[in-house]
Amino acid sequence: MGRRNLGDEANGRATLASSIYEQIRDEIVTGALAPGEKLRIEQLKQRYDLGTSPIREALNRLSMEKLVVQFDQRGFVVAPVSQEDLHELTDARCSLYGILIPRSLEQGDTQWEENIVICLHRLNRAQWLVGDPARLNPAARMAHRDFHRSIIAAAGSPPLVDFMDTLFDFSERYRLLAQQNREAPHRPTSNEHAEMADAAINRRTNDVLELCQTHVRRTAALVDRLFEEQGLPGSNYR
Amino acid sequence: MGRRNLGDEANGRATLASSIYEQIRDEIVTGALAPGEKLRIEQLKQRYDLGTSPIREALNRLSMEKLVVQFDQRGFVVAPVSQEDLHELTDARCSLYGILIPRSLEQGDTQWEENIVICLHRLNRAQWLVGDPARLNPAARMAHRDFHRSIIAAAGSPPLVDFMDTLFDFSERYRLLAQQNREAPHRPTSNEHAEMADAAINRRTNDVLELCQTHVRRTAALVDRLFEEQGLPGSNYR
DNA sequence: AATTTTGAATTAATCGATAATATGATTCAA
DNA sequence: TTGAATCATATTATCGATTAATTCAAAATT
Numbered sequence: 001m002g003r004r005n006l007g008d009e010a011n012g013r014a015t016l017a018s019s020i021y022e023q024i025r026d027e028i029v030t031g032a033l034a035p036g037e038k039l040r041i042e043q044l045k046q047r048y049d050l051g052t053s054p055i056r057e058a059l060n061r062l063s064m065e066k067l068v069v070q071f072d073q074r075g076f077v078v079a080p081v082s083q084e085d086l087h088e089l090t091d092a093r094c095s096l097y098g099i100l101i102p103r104s105l106e107q108g109d110t111q112w113e114e115n116i117v118i119c120l121h122r123l124n125r126a127q128w129l130v131g132d133p134a135r136l137n138p139a140a141r142m143a144h145r146d147f148h149r150s151i152i153a154a155a156g157s158p159p160l161v162d163f164m165d166t167l168f169d170f171s172e173r174y175r176l177l178a179q180q181n182r183e184a185p186h187r188p189t190s191n192e193h194a195e196m197a198d199a200a201i202n203r204r205t206n207d208v209l210e211l212c213q214t215h216v217r218r219t220a221a222l223v224d225r226l227f228e229e230q231g232l233p234g235s236n237y238r
Numbered sequence: 239m240g241r242r243n244l245g246d247e248a249n250g251r252a253t254l255a256s257s258i259y260e261q262i263r264d265e266i267v268t269g270a271l272a273p274g275e276k277l278r279i280e281q282l283k284q285r286y287d288l289g290t291s292p293i294r295e296a297l298n299r300l301s302m303e304k305l306v307v308q309f310d311q312r313g314f315v316v317a318p319v320s321q322e323d324l325h326e327l328t329d330a331r332c333s334l335y336g337i338l339i340p341r342s343l344e345q346g347d348t349q350w351e352e353n354i355v356i357c358l359h360r361l362n363r364a365q366w367l368v369g370d371p372a373r374l375n376p377a378a379r380m381a382h383r384d385f386h387r388s389i390i391a392a393a394g395s396p397p398l399v400d401f402m403d404t405l406f407d408f409s410e411r412y413r414l415l416a417q418q419n420r421e422a423p424h425r426p427t428s429n430e431h432a433e434m435a436d437a438a439i440n441r442r443t444n445d446v447l448e449l450c451q452t453h454v455r456r457t458a459a460l461v462d463r464l465f466e467e468q469g470l471p472g473s474n475y476r
Numbered sequence: 477a478a479t480t481t482t483g484a485a486t487t488a489a490t491c492g493a494t495a496a497t498a499t500g501a502t503t504c505a506a
Numbered sequence: 507t508t509g510a511a512t513c514a515t516a517t518t519a520t521c522g523a524t525t526a527a528t529t530c531a532a533a534a535t536t
Contacts, residue, residue: 013527015310015489017298041518051491053291056519057298060255064302072253073497075518092397095337159330163401251497253519279488289521294489311527313488 020048021058026138028067028078029169031177035234039068039076065166067173080234083227086174090220093167094213100152100160101209105200108154113201119147120197141172147193151200151208175219177233178226258286259296264376266305266316267407269415273472277306277314303404305411318472321462324412328458331405332451338390338398339447343438346392351439357385358435379410385431389438389446413457415471416464 024044027033044055059076062068069077104112126140145168152161192215199207262282265271282293297314300306307315342350364378383406390399430453437445 013311017489018310040516042516051489052519053294053490056291057294057489060295060298061302064299072256073251073518074499088394088396092395095395095398099333099337156326157330157333158326159405160333167397255519278486280486289519290489291520295519311488312529 015054016050017054017057020050020054021061023048024058025062025065025067028062029173029176031173031180031233033078034237035078035081035177035232036237037078037234038237039078041075077237078234081174081177081232083224083232086171086220086223086227089167089170089174090216093164093171093216096160096164096167097152097209097212097216100155100157100164101212102205103157104152104155105203105205105208107156108200112150112154115153116147116150116197116200119143119150120193123147123193145169145172147197148212151196151212171216171219174223178223178230180233253292254288255292255295258288258292259299261286262296263300263303263305266300267411267414269411269418269471271316272475273316273319273415273470274475275316275472276475277316279313315475316472319412319415319470321465321470324409324458324461324465327405327408327412328454331402331409331454334398334402334405335390335447335450335454338393338395338402339438339450340443341395342390342393343441343443343446345394346438350388350392353391354385354388354435354438357381357388358431361385361431383407383410385435386450389434389450409454409457412461416461416468418471 024033033039039059041052041055044050045052048055059068059070063070063076067079069079071077123140123143123146126137126143145165148168149161149165152164155161192211196208196211196215199211262271271277277297279290279293282288283290286293297306297308301308301314305317307317309315361378361381361384364375364381383403386406387399387403390402393399430449434446434449434453437449
């Protein structure tokens with residue numbers, strides 16, 4: 001609580017605004033910041049030992065991403081969650097898979113195949129390194145996302161592929177929120193990923209589509225059930 | 239040029255950041271701010287008679303929207319354009335129509351139908367009020383967007399419908415950029431819109447899909463040709 | 477000539493303070 | 507009691523100044 005700048009992580013030299021953006025984003029996605037929670041500027045300033053500007057810039061970015069809701073003159077709030085929203089999200093992802101998977105398998109070349117293999121390997125390693133793949137370890141979460149992206153990467157439609165990435169993070173948020181209060185976190189069977197990779201590389205379009213959509217829908221159903229049992233997180237904010 | 243605050247436009251009471259966000263966004267979409275143009279904070283401060291905060295917040299928002307590109311420590315630039323980008327954009331829109339139109343026509347109820355009729359009417363009126371529908375008059379541009387959204391509004395997938403809206407604005411930007419140096423701007427034949435509305439309300443799914451995709455592709459091709467002839471705007475920025 | 481170094485000028489990022497607005501409790505009137 | 511009005515407090519939004527980083531050109535070096 002007295003250091004300064006640091007910056008330059010993956011990037012050459014990040015601004016404080018970019019660093020804090022990443023951090024807050026991560027805390028929202030992992031549920032460290034609860035849905036509906038008020039984000040008071042003064043509080044955040046103290047918590048992260050920063051001035052107003054970088055924090056407000058970060059929150060402005062997050063509000064465009066819909067991870068934060070901004071009310072003019074009344075500040076910022078962590079985006080709420082709802083079962084309806086989860087459903088719409090799931091639905092959108094499945095629809096987009098319907099477009100992107102056939103295209104990607106059709107256009108994918110050798111490099112695309114090899115990238116899938118690498119991403120699968122990294123995902124498995126990451127899972128091996130720490131107990132739970134996606135919950136605690138940020139690197140593992142990234143590996144998970146990279147793997148899913150690698151499948152559709154050859155679809156050649158950056159707008160849609162990027163959008164899928166966004167939706168992935170949103171789903172991830174729901175997953176992590178749901179299992180937050182749980183002992184045994186839901187662990188994606190590595191088997192399932194291996195099957196996806198295999199089916200993709202061997203151009204079994206229908207199988208890949210089926211696997212991905214099922215994967216997405218099953219996880220969503222699980223989350224939905226947990227919410228049903230435990231109630232929605234963040235219902236305790238005004 | 240010494241007024242202050244004003245704020246509250248459409249909204250109850252907007253912040254300066256929100257107002258300037260809207261304004262800069264509009265200037266980028268209409269081409270008043272050219273692709274690749276450097277957005278110097280100091281310059282913008284003077285131009286709009288504002289302090290740093292609202293302007294930086296606006297630019298941070300725009301960078302998440304990809305209308306502006308941010309380089310950490312090196313400021314902001316109006317997002318560049320390219321024929322490749324236009325093509326990807328067009329492609330993505332057509333794909334999404336493939337999902338959204340069938341769904342919307344299937345689920346659309348009476349209210350949905352009536353909304354289409356109203357949007358069509360407003361679009362026609364807006365065109366009648368000023369010479370060119372979409373180029374100069376912001377209200378007409380909005381009417382145009384509203385009409386296109388009204389067709390797919392009943393698809394029931396807010397993430398995808400919102401995303402379509404974003405893509406619409408991007409296409410609009412290309413269209414406006416291309417005709418910027420032109421005497422006779424491309425005017426969407428109001429006929430075409432009437433046909434769309436009719437086909438949608440009468441649930442002729444294939445016709446609507448065909449009309450929308452053709453509409454999008456034809457405009458894109460036109461823009462593409464103009465770029466080919468005139469060169470890409472914004473090639474004169476470093 | 478090409479590259480590196482240096483340093484002034486420019487520009488970006490950030491801070492701390494102020495102004496504007498909202499919130500919530502309290503009083504007052506009905 | 508209810509509801510409006512008032513005021514004190516908390517919070518947000520904005521500004522102006524400071525600090526940090528980049529750029530660019532001139533000088534020095536190879």
